[in-house]
Amino acid sequence: MTDPDETVSVETLPADEASLVRAALYARARAYAPWSHYQVGCAVVTEAGTVHSGSNVENASFGLTVCAERVAIWRAVAGGSRRVTQLAVASGPGASMCGACRQVLAEFAAPETLVLLSDAHGRVRRRTLAQLLPEAFTGPHNP
Numbered sequence: 001m002t003d004p005d006e007t008v009s010v011e012t013l014p015a016d017e018a019s020l021v022r023a024a025l026y027a028r029a030r031a032y033a034p035w036s037h038y039q040v041g042c043a044v045v046t047e048a049g050t051v052h053s054g055s056n057v058e059n060a061s062f063g064l065t066v067c068a069e070r071v072a073i074w075r076a077v078a079g080g081s082r083r084v085t086q087l088a089v090a091s092g093p094g095a096s097m098c099g100a101c102r103q104v105l106a107e108f109a110a111p112e113t114l115v116l117l118s119d120a121h122g123r124v125r126r127r128t129l130a131q132l133l134p135e136a137f138t139g140p141h142n143p
Contacts, residue, residue, distance in 0.1 A: 007094075010122035017088075020045060021118045023053050024090035027068060028120070031055035035062070041090045042068040046081035069101035073108055084109040087116070094119030096132060105129055106136035 010021045020043050028041030035058045043053040054071025069089060076084060084105065089097055094117050097105070105113070111130035118124045129136070 007123045007125055010118065010124055013116075013124060017086075017114075017116060017124075020051065020086060020088040021090065021116050021122065021124055023051055024068075024088035024116075024118060025120070025122065027053040027055045027072070028090040031068065032057045034058060035060070035065075038092065040068040042072040043088050044072045044076050044084045045086040046076050046079075047083040047085055048081060050076070050079065050081065052076040052079060052081075067098060067101050069097050070104050073104055077108070082108065084113060086114045088118060088124075089115070090118040090120070092120045094123060094125065096127070099133075102129070102133040103137065106133055106138055107141075111136070 010018050023043035024041045027043060028039045031039035031041060033039050033056055040056040043051055045051055052072050052075040054068045054075055056068045058065045073084060096117055109129050113129045115127045115129060115132060116124050117127060
């Protein structure tokens, strides 16, 4: 991977990665975040090469809010996939995933899975799942 502090422009990424980041940015624009105004979008690639996206959906009962990453992963699973091979997350500041989303990703992705973290302007940091969630809790069905 790259230097943890290195940020690159979406335009400098390989075409497939740039496309994935743009899908996450597109999903971010469709987030339902009337309470926090913190919009997040996510796009995942499955083992079949299919892209599924999701955005965060808030609720007045905050515990019912769901993150964009989990929406995208659940859409992939509902579509028949069981393995995520890449994902991009887009938020205003380019934040990383919450711990719950990292653990959900660990259920469906290998430690070396590429995670692209983008801010609202397309500045991207590259990580692996293992960098984001070292020593993940996994079971016998994980990739």
